[in-house]
Amino acid sequence: NAGVTQTPKFRVLKTGQSMTLLCAQDMNHEYMYWYRQDPGMGLRLIHYSVGEGTTAKGEVPDGYNVSRLKKQNFLLGLESAAPSQTSVYFCASRLDNSNYGYTFGSGTRLTVV
Amino acid sequence: GENVEQHPSTLSVQEGDSAVIKCTYSDSASNYFPWYKQELGKRPQLIIDIRSNVGEKKDQRIAVTLNKTAKHFSLHITETQPEDSAVYFCAASRGAGNMLTFGGGTRLMVKP
Numbered sequence: 339n340a341g342v343t344q345t346p347k348f349r350v351l352k353t354g355q356s357m358t359l360l361c362a363q364d365m366n367h368e369y370m371y372w373y374r375q376d377p378g379m380g381l382r383l384i385h386y387s388v389g390e391g392t393t394a395k396g397e398v399p400d401g402y403n404v405s406r407l408k409k410q411n412f413l414l415g416l417e418s419a420a421p422s423q424t425s426v427y428f429c430a431s432r433l434d435n436s437n438y439g440y441t442f443g444s445g446t447r448l449t450v451v
Numbered sequence: 452g453e454n455v456e457q458h459p460s461t462l463s464v465q466e467g468d469s470a471v472i473k474c475t476y477s478d479s480a481s482n483y484f485p486w487y488k489q490e491l492g493k494r495p496q497l498i499i500d501i502r503s504n505v506g507e508k509k510d511q512r513i514a515v516t517l518n519k520t521a522k523h524f525s526l527h528i529t530e531t532q533p534e535d536s537a538v539y540f541c542a543a544s545r546g547a548g549n550m551l552t553f554g555g556g557t558r559l560m561v562k563p
Contacts, residue, residue: 371550378460380540380553381495396550397452428494438483438544440551442494 340364344429344443351419351450359414359446361429369432370412371396371440372404374425381428387412419450453478455543457554464531465562472557474541475523481543484517484524485551489538498539499526531561 342363351357361370368389373381383396387406401423403415412431416423429443454477464470476484485500501508501515501524508515512531517524528535538558542551 373553378555380455380457380555382553383550386550397552438485438500439497440485442496444494 342443361412363431367431368434371430372414373428421450424450453552455554461558463560470528472526476543483544487540536561
């Protein structure tokens with residue numbers, strides 16, 4: 339039982355490049371989230387999913403896309419990276435609608451130059 | 452939507468002293484308030500949470516208090532130790548069916 343696994347852990351992109359961050363969980367959780375963490379701004383929700391095949395926008399969705407084709411995976415895509423997307427990205431998951439607890443992944447540090 | 456403000460942004464205490472971190476929230480319908488601890492380079496981890504049907508909850512050296520009328524809640528750490536040094540985040544939600552909104556974080560430094 340690995341919990342929530344994020345890949346990659348670090349990445350440097352040039353402006354305009356694209357990439358996909360992968361979040362995988364093996365706990366059969368229904369709900370999955372992508373947050374970004376910036377100094378002094380806490381964790382801000384980018385997109386989330388309440389089940390396989392569903393996605394919804396969070397607080398700061400612009401410049402990102404997501405997909406949840408399989409229940410265990412939640413992908414975050416950057417089509418054309420910008421320096422403003424330099425951040426640490428955390429994925430989290432939660433069992434279902436009756437459960438409050440989030441489990442976080444270990445994070446992906448992304449730098450866009 | 453919900454807005455959560457957290458103070459102070461940094462807090463330095465001597466080992467053995469108490470530390471208090473405060474958060475205010477805007478949505479009166481919020482009823483779940485967790486606290487997360489994030490050590491340097493690590494993921495946030497839940498340390499304690501409180502639901503709106505109680506005013507205080509304690510777990511060893513950590514306690515959380517909630518004032519629903521004033522819409523604020525606080526984390527209290529007693530007898531602080533160097534290993535308590537970390538960034539602490541408060542959060543709020545309307546319950547299990549809704550996502551968490553986080554405060555901006557407090558960097559706690561405990562000096563030996």
